[in-house]
Amino acid sequence: MDSGVHHVDTAKVRRRNRADVVWLRQTYICGDGVCALAEDASICPADCSDRQLQTAEVGGEKGSRGHLFSVKSKRDIVITSLEFFSRSKQESLVQIYTREGGYSGHEFVRKDWELAHSSLMDLQGRTTPTSVEGLSVSVAADTLQSFFVFTPNKIRYAEGTTEGSILADDGVIEIYEGVGVRRKFRGVYSTDVYTPRAFTGSIGYEVASATGAGSDSATAAPTAAPSKSPSTAPVAESPTSLPSSASSKPPTAGPVAVSGGNSTQHNATHPATDSPTQSPTKTPSSNPTASPSRSPTLDPTDKPSTQPTRSPTVQPTAMPTPSPSKSPTPRMVKKISFVAFGDIPYTRNQRYCLNKQLRELNQAEMDFKFMAHVGDIKWGRSPCYESSFRDIAEMFSHPTNALAYDTRDCLFVQGDNEWMDCQDPDQAWRWWMQYFGNGNVPNANGFGTLSDPDISIEYEAQLLLANGDYPSSAGNFAFFTSNTLFVGINQIGGGRYGDEATRVHGNYKWVESNLAKYASEGMRALVVFAHATMTSSRRQYFGDPFMALLREEYPEIKALYVHGDGYNFESVQTDPGNPNLIQLEVDGGEEADPLLISVMHDTSLDEFSFSVDVRGGYYYEGCQTGNVDKTWSSAY
Numbered sequence: 149m150d151s152g153v154h155h156v157d158t159a160k161v162r163r164r165n166r167a168d169v170v171w172l173r174q175t176y177i178c179g180d181g182v183c184a185l186a187e188d189a190s191i192c193p194a195d196c197s198d199r200q201l202q203t204a205e206v207g208g209e210k211g212s213r214g215h216l217f218s219v220k221s222k223r224d225i226v227i228t229s230l231e232f233f234s235r236s237k238q239e240s241l242v243q244i245y246t247r248e249g250g251y252s253g254h255e256f257v258r259k260d261w262e263l264a265h266s267s268l269m270d271l272q273g274r275t276t277p278t279s280v281e282g283l284s285v286s287v288a289a290d291t292l293q294s295f296f297v298f299t300p301n302k303i304r305y306a307e308g309t310t311e312g313s314i315l316a317d318d319g320v321i322e323i324y325e326g327v328g329v330r331r332k333f334r335g336v337y338s339t340d341v342y343t344p345r346a347f348t349g350s351i352g353y354e355v356a357s358a359t360g361a362g363s364d365s366a367t368a369a370p371t372a373a374p375s376k377s378p379s380t381a382p383v384a385e386s387p388t389s390l391p392s393s394a395s396s397k398p399p400t401a402g403p404v405a406v407s408g409g410n411s412t413q414h415n416a417t418h419p420a421t422d423s424p425t426q427s428p429t430k431t432p433s434s435n436p437t438a439s440p441s442r443s444p445t446l447d448p449t450d451k452p453s454t455q456p457t458r459s460p461t462v463q464p465t466a467m468p469t470p471s472p473s474k475s476p477t478p479r480m481v482k483k484i485s486f487v488a489f490g491d492i493p494y495t496r497n498q499r500y501c502l503n504k505q506l507r508e509l510n511q512a513e514m515d516f517k518f519m520a521h522v523g524d525i526k527w528g529r530s531p532c533y534e535s536s537f538r539d540i541a542e543m544f545s546h547p548t549n550a551l552a553y554d555t556r557d558c559l560f561v562q563g564d565n566e567w568m569d570c571q572d573p574d575q576a577w578r579w580w581m582q583y584f585g586n587g588n589v590p591n592a593n594g595f596g597t598l599s600d601p602d603i604s605i606e607y608e609a610q611l612l613l614a615n616g617d618y619p620s621s622a623g624n625f626a627f628f629t630s631n632t633l634f635v636g637i638n639q640i641g642g643g644r645y646g647d648e649a650t651r652v653h654g655n656y657k658w659v660e661s662n663l664a665k666y667a668s669e670g671m672r673a674l675v676v677f678a679h680a681t682m683t684s685s686r687r688q689y690f691g692d693p694f695m696a697l698l699r700e701e702y703p704e705i706k707a708l709y710v711h712g713d714g715y716n717f718e719s720v721q722t723d724p725g726n727p728n729l730i731q732l733e734v735d736g737g738e739e740a741d742p743l744l745i746s747v748m749h750d751t752s753l754d755e756f757s758f759s760v761d762v763r764g765g766y767y768y769e770g771c772q773t774g775n776v777d778k779t780w781s782s783a784y
Contacts, residue, residue: 183223183320189354196355200229203316203323204348207233207274207304210328213716215303216251217315217326217347218294219287225321227285229352232297233304234271234278236643238684240301241718242269242278243332246285251294251326255341258333261296268683268720271301277349286356287321298332300714300733308344315346320355323347332716334739334766483759484630485746487519490563490679490712492737493540494527501738501771503549503779510552514744517629518598519553522712522734523563523640523679532570534579539780541583545593546779554599560584562623563679563712564640574617581618586625596625603629608658620651626662631756632673632747633666635659639678641713644685653689660697667702672756673747674698674707681711681731682722695723706756708732708745715739717762730758740766 176184178192189196219227230244245261247254254260265280272278287293297303308315308325316323328342329335487509493499509519525540526532545555562580570576585591586607598605609622625636637655645651659676682691698707707729709722715736722731734743741764748757 183355185223187355188223188357198228198352199318199320199354200350200352201316201318201321201323202231202350203346204306206348208306208346208348209304210307210342210345211235211302211304212328212330212342213300213302214296214298214329214332215305215326215345215347216255216294216296216329217345218250218292218312218324219321219351220292220324221287221289221321221353223320224289224356225287225353226356227287227293227351227353228283229279229281230283230295230297230349231277231279231352232347232349233274233276234299235274235302235304236271237273238271238301239268239681239687240271240299240684241720242267242271242280243298244280244283245296245298247294249292249294251296254294255327255329255337256333256335261333268722271299274304283352287353296329300716300718303328305348306346308346311344313344321351321353323351331739480751482630482749482751483746484632485514485516485744486634486675487514487516487742488522488677488710488734488745489519489737489742490522490734491524491715493525493543494530494738497773498738498771499539499543499778499780500773500776502543503777504771504774505737505742506544506549506553507551509742511554511557512552516744517600517603518557518559519742520559520561520636520677520710522677522710523561524565524712525560525563526565528565528569532566532572532576532579537566537576537579537583541593541595542780544595548777548779556594556597556599558593558595559625559636559677560595560623561636561677561679562638562640564642568640568642568645577620578617581622584623586623598627600629603627620647621654621658624655624658626658628662628666628669628671630747631670631749632675633662633671634675634677635662636677639680639682639686639690639711641680648685648689652686653693656690656693656697659694663697663702663705672705672749673758674702674705675745675747676707676709678709678711680713681733682709691722695726695729698729699723699726703728706747706758708747708758710734710745712736717743719760732760735766738767738771740764 176182176186176192178187179194181195183192183196183199187196215232234240242265243263244265246264247261264283264285269278269280285293305328311325311327313325314322315325325344325346328345330340330342335341489505492505493502509516526536530536543549544558566580567573567576583591583593584595586596596605596607605625605627607622608624608626609619613619620638623636623638625634627634635658637658638651639655655678663671663674680686682694698705703726705728709729709731711731712734714733716733717735717740718731718733720731721727721729723729732745740762744761744763746759746761748759749755750757
């Protein structure tokens with residue numbers, strides 16, 4: 149009677165213990181849930197495929213953007229999936245890096261890791277795991293393999309006991325306690341690594357092969373199919389000491405046709421050669437090829453053909469040039485550039501860092517039109533005093549910082565730290581408008597008015613509310629130049645604030661109206677500045693309609709959505725159906741130099757594209773300020 153469980157007699161398995169070879173007889177049952185030494189995924193999929201080792205059913209109490217840990221297997225395995233828990237439910241980037249060996253000493257070295265997965269995913273939060281499927285990471289027996297799981301949404305893990313100790317073990321693989329990291333591939337160990345940390349989630353895998361040791365006698369249960377990797381050495385009663393250097397060719401099924409002159413004869417004793425003659429035939433073939441050769445000869449014939457081509461060219465050249473031009477027309481590329489950065493300054497040292505960054509911005513040498521700060525000019529946990537806004541405004545306008553740029557070319561969009569996260573959001577909004585404002589609000593610094601007289605910037609809100617305050621859309625701006633539409637919106641980070649149907653959807657309507665306005669004026673590219681992503685709590689009222697608008701109404705427009713709030717430079721295609729839309733996250737200001745971004749117009753091809761110059765790149769040792777002088781007005 150077939151019970152679904154297959155009882156197999158015995159298989160001899162060899163185990164090595166130091167120099168000794170011990171022979172054991174093992175009885176295994178396919179379907180008992182144990183992947184025995186004589187089983188693997190091909191012999192018994194029920195026991196050795198789709199295996200999963202779980203460390204926890206819910207996310208831990210700790211969390212950071214990155215988590216590093218190692219696994220080790222007693223067998224050759226292939227890791228096929230990984231489940232983890234996130235800080236919240238939202239769409240976010242998920243990346244998994246891996247490397248053979250441990251992670252210690254490699255936490256901040258990108259080149260030491262191989263990217264195994266990268267995509268935008270709908271994270272499931274702290275109680276439901278987010279599952280990354282389709283991995284294919286091979287792990288050899290008794291080999292350590294490390295993983296780096298990253299998401300800006302933060303991974304939830306638990307407080308560990310001892311880094312490197314066994315966290316979970318199912319008899320095949322072991323998962324070890326690891327560390328959390330604050331940033332991806334940069335930082336300093338003392339401040340950016342949290343240890344020990346215990347992975348909460350699961351690892352999915354399958355056993356790739358049964359025990360690698362051979363046996364002196366045949367197994368009682370031969371495999372059902374031949375090996376995919378047969379031995380290179382022959383097996384016989386008296387085998388040769390070395391295999392043949394080349395495999396024999398299969399015999400032909402019949403005589404081989406050999407072409408000679410204008411006739412064809414069969415000659416089984418003289419098969420066609422694998423190497424054609426180096427001497428061409430003296431007479432042309434009576435049956436020319438139907439199409440020209442893709443690799444024509446470099447030596448033309450001595451005299452023209454007596455037979456013209458059967459099909460002349462459809463579009464002959466009216467007057468061909470005798471030779472190609474020695475000076476071809478060079479490719480002409482026009483561009484308009486800008487500087488983008490955000491999430492700075494949070495601390496005193498970051499203020500010094502910002503001083504240095506501003507002093508290194510030379511508008512003439514770098515050839516940029518303006519610079520855009522994409523929000524969070526202060527730490528969200530610090531009090532919101534008027535001096536906080538006044539001091540940061542002074543940093544951008546102070547003569548010792550604004551050495552080589554025009555303060556009128558400084559554009560700002562709001563962040564949640566300086567508005568909704570304040571103890572009095574209404575008052576914070578008034579201060580933001582007072583010190584950063586917009587072109588409709590007189591401010592001593594002239595921020596957001598632009599120095600180029602040929603560029604006219606427009607702000608959305610013109611009128612005050614009944615209570616005398618500015619509406620939340622007062623900072624939204626738009627201007628059009630060089631066939632490119634630039635738009636700034638009040639798109640802050642954090643959770644839901646209850647005004648998504650008005651403020652966030654209003655941001656979409658502002659972008660939509662400006663696209664319609666400039667579509668007939670040669671618009672070819674779009675750049676949107678915002679603090680937070682277009683997804684998460686903003687997806688329903690901005691992200692989805694915005695992506696649909698571009699995909700359906702403006703499919704040829706190159707679009708770049710520039711934002712902060714995640715602190716890690718990323719460039720991703722947010723809409724799978726629109727390769728022309730890129731969402732770019734700038735680095736946190738303390739972690740890297742401001743970006744220099746250019747909208748490129750290749751006039752010879754009439755194509756638009758974006759170029760991103762990371763300039764100095766990541767501060768692997770932190771932001772070295774180079775100065776400690778203070779350019780802000782009040783004590784911090």
